[in-house]
Amino acid sequence: MAEFDLIVIGSGPGGYVAAIRATQLGQKVAIVEREALGGICLNWGCIPTKALLKSGEKFESLSHLKDFGLSAEKVGFDFDAIIARSRGVAKQLNAGVGYLMKKNKIEVIEGTAKLEKASAAPKVVIALKAGGSRTVEAKAVILAVGARARALPQIGLEADGERIWAYREAMAPKRLPKSIIVIGSGAIGIEFGSFYRALGVDVTVVEALPRILPVEDEEVSKAARKSFEKRGFKFRVDAKVTKVSKSGKGVQVAIEAGGRTETLEAEVCISAVGITANTDGIGLEALGVKMDRGHITIDSHCQTNVKGLYAIGDCAGAPWLAHKASHEGIHAAEHIAAYKTPNVHSPIAGCTYSQPQIASVGLTEQGAREAKREVKVGRFPFKVNGKAIAAGDTDGFVKTIFDAKTGALIGAHMIGTEVTEMIQGFVTAITLEATEEDLHGTVYPHPTLSEAMHESALDAYGRMIHL
Known part of the structure; x- marks a missing residue:
């Protein structure tokens, strides 16, 4: 007999929400997390970045006090304190998810999960953080394993924590650089550019497509570029990055644009070229799970082609958004519990929290x-x-x-x-x-x-x- 009705692998905004909804429907649930409750979104993504952006926005607004009949002296900022506040916000919400797990009697298992074949849903073998291993079984398993920053080692674009940053390094840097090159002008690239520009950093954004924020309506994209340039952003669009090189003083980014080659230089480069689903090393190949370009293929109920196995959020494909993951998590939990979900497919909004x-x-x-x-x-x-x-x-x-x-x-x-x-x-x-x-x-x-x-x-x- 299965130990649980549902095992959720990953405690991000899709996973922990799915677990809570399942318990509301009378299911016995366990959730497996290898790092921190709340996943990337809460600890290293959606929430702490908004804390950084709010600090940047408030500081930037001080330069316009005169417009409101106000004045202030000795205006400045403490960069370490800005980062500390952001990390504190993430810590607070991480604790909040822990509270929700206890409140809903969800067993939290700290460790790294791998799937193995079983007669019903796949067995989950967990390498425990505390040492040793544990095997658990359930009537159903939800994969909410998320994604990580994409690396392009063939051109030298791989985070090293010093000269080349991904989102983690960009959120908790050891110092404030004077200049940054952001590769990628999607929401992540533009948000980091917006934060650092608000603190006076020289920001250049490189985009491979002909316009920034390429998934947005063209009129919005054009208006955004005009507004960002007014704030001091520099852009290179329709530009292919051919090589990223590091030196003692900074980073050099070689690009090809309009038939010409150019090398951009800055202290730091932020990679914002997309994500890679965390689908490797968890046993999907052995189970025969259908994949599409690194992402798990699911149906309208978030079911995979393997009996009892569901997938939600970033690992199941675009759009790679927290609210989409939560929506899918609730739907999957309800489908597993045979709860009749209203057949409403709400559109998914996209948001960029720049200025x-x-x-x-x-x-x-x-x-x-x-x-x-x-x-x-x-x-x-x-x-x-x-x-x-x-x-x-x-x-x-x-x-x-x-x-x-x-x-x-x-x-x-x-x-x-x-x-x-x-x-x-x-x-x-x-x-x-x-x-x-x-x-x-x-x-x-x-x-x-x-x-x-x-x-x-x-x-x-x-x-x-x-x-």
């Missing part, structure tokens, strides 16, 4: 047109939004995309202050299959930034009021 912030959900305008959909597009700038003007945060705009035939909202893209908080309104709208009539008839409080969302929806149908 200005960027948030999006659904189709881009280009994506919709490539899908041969007739669209109506609305836009509204924050420069004429009352709350934005009063707050002194007028950069950016809201863009909405509707299906011209049905009126359904199919995409929303935003750049500006606090848009990462606002995007959920559009996520809810798309989930509930809202049309332009629903959004036009919704009353938005005044004065709020969210009024720009309303105006953008109105603009798509020629009804904008305030511009």
Whole structure:
């Protein structure tokens, strides 16, 4: 008889949430974690990076005090204290996950797991942190093993903790460099660039594709670059990195762009070129688990092709986002417990916590047109939004995309202050299959930034009021 109903491998935002939901449904659950409860997101990703960005944002805002009739003397920062605060935030939340495990009577097993064949779900053999090993069995196993920073050793792009950093080194550096080259302009690269630039570091971002933030709507991407350049960022786009070299004084990054070669120099290089799923060394090959470019293949219920084995989050493919992992974890736990989950597939929003912030959900305008959909597009700038003007945060705009035939909202893209908080309104709208009539008839409080969302929806149908 199986010792548990469910074993979850990995305690990140997908794993620990799945474990909690399973216990709510009466399941006996164990969770296996080889490092720290909360996984990469809580300890080295989503949360501590936001703490760093908030410190950078507050320091940067001090240079604009005069605009608000304020003044301050001897303005400065303590870099070590900024890093210590970020690590403290991560520690606090790590303890919070530990509390949730105890509250929900989930057994936490500290060690590294490997799967072996069994008659039902695979057996889990754990090399314990404390020494020795333990084998456990359950009716089902959820893999929530996450991912790690991608390395490109063939060109010398491999973190060494000194001159070349991945996300861990960039979050807890030994010193503040004077210059940084960031390779990759996705959310991770832009967020680190934003933090270090706020503290006065010379930041150059290298992107292989023709524009930064390539997954975003093109208008947002262009506006973001303009705003970042105003803050002192330097960009090299459509640039292929051919070699990364280190010296005693810094790092040299050789690139090819526009038929020309160039070597960039800085004290430090941050690698933000994507992730590699943690699917190696856990027994997937022996079990015959189907894979797709290093990621585990799953169905709509997060099931793999192996009986009783599920996979969620980063190890199961894009989008590589914490909230997607949590959503999948809950769904997998409910499916295992035979709980009838409503057949609602909410779209997954993407957020970049730079200055200005960027948030999006659904189709881009280009994506919709490539899908041969007739669209109506609305836009509204924050420069004429009352709350934005009063707050002194007028950069950016809201863009909405509707299906011209049905009126359904199919995409929303935003750049500006606090848009990462606002995007959920559009996520809810798309989930509930809202049309332009629903959004036009919704009353938005005044004065709020969210009024720009309303105006953008109105603009798509020629009804904008305030511009």
